[in-house]
Amino acid sequence: MSPAAAGSSSSSVSARGATRADDGLARALAAIVGERRVLERPGELRAYESDGLPGYQQRPSLAVFPGTRDETIAVVRLFAERGVRFVPRGAGTGLSGGALADDIVLLGLHRLRRIVSIDAENCRAVV
Secondary structure: OOOOOOOOOOOOEOOOOOEOHHHOHHHHHHHHHOHHHEEOOHHHHHHHOOOOOOOOOOOOOEEEOOOOHHHHHHHHHHHHHHOOOEEEEOOOOOOOOOOOOOOOEEEEOOOOOOOOEEEOOOOEEEO
């Protein structure tokens, strides 16, 4: 992502394209989900460096935890508008490292606990 796409020519963008919190992303996310649901300090992010297979570790640039469908949609739309790369993560119990966010944003979905519908025939669940 270019700095212009992040909304500021002075924003900090990693080589991989992850938008840093200092470009206002953390504030914009907090406006959607609340300040307590956005983590950006290294000590806060340590718990999200690995999944159920602790041998692989990658620290996200920040983490956001929406609690409703509407919050999740708003967060993903914000990411799309700013060109922010992200990795969705459920409970973090996977053993493949598939939910590790290497210096990109982690979208934690563990707060979405209400099952809306299950379509067993198509292997689809809406939470």
